[in-house]
Amino acid sequence: MELDSVMLSRILTASTLMFHAIFATIGVGIPIFIMIAEFLGIKRKDADLLVLARRWARGYTITVAVGVVTGTAIGLQLSLLWPSFMQLAGQVIALPLFMETFAFFFEAIFLGIYLYTWDRFKNRWYHWLLTIPVVIGSTLSAFFITSVNAFMNFPQGFDLVDGETVNIEPLAAMFNPATWPKVFHVVMSSYMTAAFILAAIAAFAILRKNGSDYHKKALRITMIAGLVFASGTALAGDLSAKYLAEYQPEKLAAAEWHFETETNADLILFGTIDEEGVVSNELRIPGMLSFLSGNSFDTEVIGLNEFPEEEQPPLWIHYAFDIMVGIGMFSLLISGAFIFLMLFKRFNEWNKPLLWSIVASGPLAMVAIECGWVLAEVGRQPWIMRGFMTVEEGATTSGDVGIALVMFILLYIVLAVFCVTVLTKMFKNRPPEAEVEKRYPNGIKE
């Protein structure tokens, strides 16, 4: 691997995106849980749930801050590291990038109001109403940014004549075939990840302290939502596979180690591959890849053989795919199990193995998010704008990327360390039960 400015730019962009993805996912996912907790809290006049919403919101502000600053970083790095790409893509896809700033602006304003007006309204429902623009703003941000990413995968809405972009249709570029499956996948998986992270915290607290009602309520809410959103994510994954099979077959083929175009194609799970491209130790499900691609075993799935070697994505993305799907299935299973045990009273949903599995599911969900983005981005290689510009052509010619890379890595380490420290300090030795007692000594009155 040669560390030229192209490779360094890729490493820096990957570092920023992988760090930002953590906070962006939390940023999109958590507001909906704050909304649910406050809603139930007001409706049931339950002080526990109001304190739950408050504490989630308080932790959320810390992660939002890191999300905002790393989001600013990636926004600027697009131009700093990929100037030629932005010069070309700016002509066609500037619209959603521009709209994203508005969506974020909208979210930032209402989040600021929400955080500082907990006790300023006589009618609590007014305060709850403020969560609506926050949820809409954060979800719309995800939508707009994902549509830019979708455009990189399936650029359309323009013609390229002698290096000039003509016949530009901003809406066609924004609503390309990749947009809906990707947006659905990103939004659902963010909600899902937020659910499992919050569930993991609650489960951990129950294991440590034998569990008060406060944590049990939190775990019930997040597990029910977790099952819903994990199912939604699975559906979105299925739609993504169908999109790939139709529009971006080389990505699907590389992720699935599918080398020859055929019908009744097998789905390969796990396994390893050697230098000659021989797959071993795999689990083969006959015809399943065809079925996933088009709901029929007769669907023809295009193989990597149809693409010149220099346009094939690296085959190691298969591992990222396996991990992502494996964790998704695991999450479905444990949230399903929890709810099953909860519904039938003679079982105990608070058993230790299940609680420990839930604790594991939080970090694992984030691992799945990272693997999903690695799969999405590396699977597009060698293109930065598929079919029009390679990553190499888009990169900066500056010789200073190395220094910038070192500075940013240090920044991310510092932010990560302080973020974790501050979050720990925020909640350690400040039990929610005491906060409930302090804030609502007489329960909730009208």
Add this chain to the structure above:
Amino acid sequence: MSLEVLGISVLWVFLYGYLIIASIDFGAGFFAYYARITKREHIMSKLISRYLSPVWEVTNVFFVFFFVGLIGFFPDTAYYLGTALLLPGSVAIILLSIRGAFYAFGNYGVSNNTFFLFLYGATGLLIPASLSTALTISEGGFLEETENGVQFLAGELFTSFYSWSVVLLAIVSVLYISASFLTFYAHRAEDVDSRQIMRKFSLFWSAPTILASFLVFLSLQQHNPEHFEKALDLWWMFGLSFIFFLIATILVYMKKNYGIAFIAVMLQFFFAFFGYGASHLPYIVYPYVTITGSVVNETMGTALVVVFIAGLLLLIPSLFLLMRLFLFDADYVKGKK
């Protein structure tokens, strides 16, 4: 009005908005730190945090809005400025990140951490310095186009008199704008002690602001005579700017009408900033990028304008609500809510 003039005007308005709000924010960080180390914290920091806490993210968005809009309306700037600004831009992002993150860590998380406050105060002065290099580079002389692409001449920038005079102006303006606003805010809050301190600051920084502005003019004459000539044609804008400076300073000196004084400060910077911007045209990056040569295709340009108007219709009421709840709610300002 042609698309490119409309586009650059809108962007310049946003950059002006950022200049004012961010200056208040950056300067406030410095004053908060200053109050801590001179043990006058109990007086001022409450005032500062009441104003800042709800709005800091909004400040950041103004900045993001400006550069996303710039690339949207003038994609060629991404190529030239993107290549040139890799290092100064990275430094600015890192400082902004440290500032934003540590503000949140300190304010929502662990309280009373002097180190966090130091980072917050110091970055408040370093960020304007590093961001101002983008404007300096746009004057030309710091870029070279070779067959390997655009090269940034960092050595030239660090040894340029013009570059340092801009840095100086950026820092003193931040302190001056911020002190003027906080004087007004302290007055609204009926916080006499804070008002006295902030009033002294705003008078203290007024003369350096004007001196630094003259310095920038002088060095611009050497650095980019063409721009300097065009600025002289717009002498009346800079004249108005100076008149508003006098109004503001006199009002603050006479302890009268702090609100009007702050509006005069805003107008002082409005005329100077737009005079500078208008005389900079048609160049965005001298001499490589002009607004006419780099403007985005008409379809996208129109779409951006439509979205912009729709966005404003959404944002103005929201911003109004934010201001009503925090900035202009007398009880909140006084700390009763």
